[in-house]
Amino acid sequence: MTQLAQYLAQLQRFGIAPGLERIEALLQNAGNPHHNFPHILVGGTNGKGSTCEFAARLLAHNGKRIGLYTSPHLYRWNERLRILPAPVSPSQIFDGAVSDHELDALLESALPYIENVAKTLGQPTEFEVVTFLALLHFARQNVDLAVLEVGLGGKWDATNATNPFLSVVTHVALDHCDRLGNTHAEIAADKVHIARPDCPFLTAETRADVLGVFAAHCERIGAPMIGIEVGDGPFQEQNAILAACIAHEVAEILGWPRPEMDFPRPSVPGRFETVSRHPKIIIDAANNPEGAQILARELENHGIQSENLILVLGILADKNWREMTQILAPRANVTLCTQTNSPRALDAETLFQFAKDCAPCAEISPSVTHAVNRAKELADEGDTILVTGSFTTICEVQRAV
Numbered sequence: 001m002t003q004l005a006q007y008l009a010q011l012q013r014f015g016i017a018p019g020l021e022r023i024e025a026l027l028q029n030a031g032n033p034h035h036n037f038p039h040i041l042v043g044g045t046n047g048k049g050s051t052c053e054f055a056a057r058l059l060a061h062n063g064k065r066i067g068l069y070t071s072p073h074l075y076r077w078n079e080r081l082r083i084l085p086a087p088v089s090p091s092q093i094f095d096g097a098v099s100d101h102e103l104d105a106l107l108e109s110a111l112p113y114i115e116n117v118a119k120t121l122g123q124p125t126e127f128e129v130v131t132f133l134a135l136l137h138f139a140r141q142n143v144d145l146a147v148l149e150v151g152l153g154g155k156w157d158a159t160n161a162t163n164p165f166l167s168v169v170t171h172v173a174l175d176h177c178d179r180l181g182n183t184h185a186e187i188a189a190d191k192v193h194i195a196r197p198d199c200p201f202l203t204a205e206t207r208a209d210v211l212g213v214f215a216a217h218c219e220r221i222g223a224p225m226i227g228i229e230v231g232d233g234p235f236q237e238q239n240a241i242l243a244a245c246i247a248h249e250v251a252e253i254l255g256w257p258r259p260e261m262d263f264p265r266p267s268v269p270g271r272f273e274t275v276s277r278h279p280k281i282i283i284d285a286a287n288n289p290e291g292a293q294i295l296a297r298e299l300e301n302h303g304i305q306s307e308n309l310i311l312v313l314g315i316l317a318d319k320n321w322r323e324m325t326q327i328l329a330p331r332a333n334v335t336l337c338t339q340t341n342s343p344r345a346l347d348a349e350t351l352f353q354f355a356k357d358c359a360p361c362a363e364i365s366p367s368v369t370h371a372v373n374r375a376k377e378l379a380d381e382g383d384t385i386l387v388t389g390s391f392t393t394i395c396e397v398q399r400a401v
Contacts, residue, residue, distance in 0.1 A: 003104040004077055004133075011126040018156040018179075022124045025117045026132045027161060030110070033139035034162045037067070038254060040246070041159055041194045043150035044170030045187070046291050047204075047239045050268045051170055054243030056147045059250060060084035062259045067138035067146035068096070069159075071127070074270050074395045078103055081134045083141055094269065098137060106133050127151050131158040145250065153180045155193035166249055167194045167223075168202045170242060172210045173290035174320070188213040195223040200249060204228045204242045234301050235294045236271065270391065272298050276400035279379045281372070283387045283394035289320050292327040295388060299331060306360075307333050310378055310385045312371040313355070314338045314393035317346040321389075322354060328388065329359035334378055337364050338371035342392040368396040 027034060042048045042055070049070050056068040066084045073079040081103070082096040098106070110133055117124055124132070131151075138146045148159045154169070172188045180187045188210040195201040201223045205211060211227070218225040228245045230238035247259040267273050270285040272295070286295040299309065311332035315321040329335045337352040339345040352364040365371035368387070375385040387397050 002077065002100050004107045007107060008077065008126050008129065011123065011129065017122070017125050020156060020158070020161045022117055022121050023128045023131060023158040023161040025121055026113050026124060026128070027135065029113045029116060030132075030136060034135045036139040037143050037146055039067075039138075039146040039148055039162055039164055040166040040168065040250065041148050041150055041162065041164040042168040042170070042246075043154045043157075043191050043194050044168070045173035045288065046294060047170040047235065047242075048149050048168075050236060050239040050271050051168070051243050051246070052147045052149045053268045054240050055246040055250075056084050058243060058247040058259045059145060059147075059256075062257060064144040064256065065142070067134070067141070067143035069131070069134040069138075069146065070149045071130075071151050072391050074391060077130065079269075080130060081137050083138070083143060102137075103133075106137055110136060125158075128158045131161075135162070145254070150191075150194060153187075154191040156190075157194075160194055164194070164196060164199065165253060166200050166202070166246070167196060168242070168246060169194070169205065169214070170203070170239070171205050171290075172207065173288060183209075185209045185213050189217070192217045195221060195225075197222045199223055200253075201225045202228055202242070202246060202249065204230045204238065235298060236268070270394050275397060276385075278400075279376055279383065279385055281375075281385045281387065281397065281400070283397050285391045285394055286324070286328075286388050287316065287319055287390045289323040289327060292324040292388075295386075296327055296331055299386070304384050304386075306331050308383045309333055310375045310383060311335045311359075312338060312365075312368065312375055312385065312387040312393075313351065313389045314340050314348075314368055314371075314387075315346050315351065315389040316342065316344045316392065318344055319346075319390070321346050321351065324389065325351065325355050326358050329355050329362070332386070333360060333383075334375075335359040335362045336371040336374055337362060338366070338368050338393070340368055340390065340392040340396060342390075345390075345392065368393055369398075372397055 042052050056066045060066040068082040078097040079094045081098040084096045150157050169191050180190045230241040272284045309332040339348040356362040
């Protein structure tokens with residue numbers, strides 16, 4: 001375990017603390033490292049991680065040194081801080097991730113700033129510390145551009161302490177309602193705060209109520225709003241189209257050559273990703289009802305029939321797990337209800353008691369590993385095992401490809 005992982009484990013008790021004063025103080029005390037490179041912010045309920053990945057790779061593929069900051073990670077904190085060089089291999093996941101040694105050295109150099117802010121404004125949260133480290137890392141590595149994924153919402157997210165020259169909100173759905181609001185419009189009003197005066201604001205959203213909120217805010221602050229048509233195709237194709245528009249906009253603003261688009265689109269870790277072929281196992285990080293709907297459409301697009309699908313489902317208790325289960329369980333021949341090691345996990349028994357009324361067949365498994373092994377026992381030739389429900393669920397699946 002890295003020194004950073006040990007340190008961050010101590011910060012989990014501080015939870016999520018709204019406000020930008022701590023991250024702003026960290027950045028100011030360190031000489032505002034984020035002023036040393038241009039950067040963009042990408043927010044949204046679903047699709048923002050994939051959009052960031054695609055956009056960063058497009059720009060890196062065309063000869064630029066691109067910093068990529070995403071969250072959450074699947075396996076290690078290192079995944080969140082990456083620098084994509086040219087050329088980029090489309091088949092290698094997490095390429096450009098900071099090494100353990102670099103990560104620990106980065107934390108050691110940052111600790112005086114963190115401790116100083118802790119004394120005056122209170123302990124920076126886990127996400128604030130990692131965001132600060134990412135911005136320090138990108139500055140010290142002299143990136144040409146950084147693509148920053150917003151963590152939660154927009155207005156009070158640590159990434160919003162930066163000064164992006166372009167901001168993006170992919171889509172808005174009902175998630176984190178306890179913090180962001182109970183309607184699409186309320187959530188949109190939080191997310192749109194990543195927009196900046198005189199800087200383009202891009203969105204692929206189509207809901208009229210959300211677009212109204214976006215337009216009103218952008219007009220109020222003087223941000224040009226640009227709607228992107230991504231069509232009704234597979235979700236990752238929509239994300240790729242939005243990413244291409246982002247890359248074109250970045251290149252135009254910065255005076256870079258127009259990005260080349262004729263390279264293989266990479267798979268994104270944890271997003272309808274095949275991690276085993278015999279038997280076929282797909283993992284997907286869908287963790288809210290809209291994500292579950294998107295996942296159900298992906299199953300249809302790939303021709304995966306219900307009678308050939310075994311579902312391993314583990315959801316966090318603070319998510320809308322009932323609606324997610326109602327969407328996904330009927331799409332499978334067997335649903336294996338499980339729980340992860342996360343303290344936020346919904347217990348498998350509660351999930352099973354609900355799922356058995358909406359699934360053709362449901363079983364209970366005490367762990368993700370147990371559930372995957374049971375799925376392998378049940379799988380016939382031609383069957384697909386789908387593991388989903390949260391990042392914490394899919395990260396416990398062993399990779400075989």
